[in-house]
Every structure is written in C-alpha cells, then in structure tokens.
C-alpha cells in the first residue's frame with residue numbers, strides 16, 4: 001500500500017488490513033484455549049471480555065466521540081457482561097481486578113480511541129460464532145451467561161455497517177489514521193495479554 005492509498009482507502013478497510021493477521025492469531029489462540037469446554041473455562045473467557053469492556057466503557061460515554069459516531073452510547077455492552085459475570089458468580093474481587101486492569105488501559109487521544117472502538121465493535125461479528133458455540137456446548141444464551149455476545153435487535157451486520165459508515169465519513173489526516181491504527185492494534189494487544197493472563201494462566205474461574 002502506498003502513502004496515497006492510506007488517505008483514500010476507507011478508514012474501516014484500512015484498519016481491517018492493518019490488523020487482519022493480529023486478529024487471526026488472536027482468534028486461533030482463544031479457540032486453542034477451549035473456552036467452551038467447561039463452565040470454568042468459559043468463566044476465564046468472560047473475565048477476559050470483562051477487561052476489554054472496562055477498557056472501552058468510558059469511550060462510549062465521551063461526548064467528543066459521541067459527536068463523531070452517532071448512537072455510540074447505545075453500543076456499550078458493559079451492563080450485559082456484568083450480568084453474564086453475575087450469572088457465572090465471578091467474585092467481586094475478580095471483577096474489581098478486571099475493572100482496574102481495563103481502567104489502566106485505553107487510548108491516548110481521539111484518533112486512537114476510534115481504533116479501540118473499531119476493534120471492540122468489530123468483535124461483535126465474531127461474537128455470532130461464539131454465541132452459537134456457547135449455546136451448543138454449554139447451554140448459554142442471550143439471557144444467561146452469554147448476553148454480551150448477543151446481536152443487535154436491528155441486525156448484527158447492519159449495526160456493524162452503520163458503525164463503519166460513521167468511521168469512514170470522518171475527515172482524518174494521515175497522522176490521525178496512523179494513530180487510529182495504533183489504537184486498534186493496542187486494543188488487540190490488550191486483549192491478547194488478558195487472554196494469556198486469564199485463559200492460559202489457569203486463573204481460578206468461578207463455575208456454575
């Protein structure tokens with residue numbers, strides 16, 4: 001890709017191109033850690049997701065980002081994952097650890113925040129597959145244990161396309177685009193660290 005392309009390629013496509021291999025490696029790592037093999041393993045997966053939701057939750061409430069991305073506040077899935085954690089009796093102490101880990105991360109500027117949001121919102125696509133597995137192998141659902149993986153009532157694909165359209169309509173400079181890529185990559189790296197700590201590290205998970 002040339003530097004001229006960086007300006008003309010829609011931001012969402014650019015972010016996808018810049019993170020595809022990272023996503024593939026993360027997706028394979030998560031599946032290799034068998035999150036659906038038991039309730040205890042799924043509890044570790046939930047805590048990993050909880051960290052990401054805590055890291056991004058403040059962004060959904062930020063007026064500057066809300067002005068750029070219509071309907072942003074409604075996309076926040078922190079309440080849903082907190083209910084999933086309650087379903088799985090994840091202890092308050094563990095949830096507090098995850099809240100602090102999430103709070104310590106996050107973007108340094110608006111452009112990086114767009115990248116973090118791209119990564120988190122994009123994960124709702126893979127969530128369709130994850131929900132299917134959680135249902136088939138563990139009996140979980142949009143109303144128990146896997147609420148945060150549920151699709152939007154208006155349709156998962158449409159909801160994602162609307163987010164991408166909003167991203168792509170923003171007049172960002174080349175520098176801001178580069179910052180957005182940094183943000184998207186940082187979000188993937190944050191998740192990877194959480195996966196290694198919580199899913200691979202044999203942390204004690206609550207089980208129902």
Ligand code: HEM
Pocket residue numbers: 012015016023026027028030031052118119120121122123124125126127129130187188191
């Ligand atoms: C085992 C876990 C995962 C699986 C199986 C998975 C699977 C997928 C699949 C199949 C898609 C494409 C869906 C489509 O185009 O219709 C997708 C998209 C995406 N996923 Fe994942 N995913 C996983 C975890 C994650 C995580 C943890 C993140 C980041 C927090 C993430 C971020 C994304 C992003 C950003 C996209 C959108 C890419 C784009 O089209 O721009 N995924 N995922």
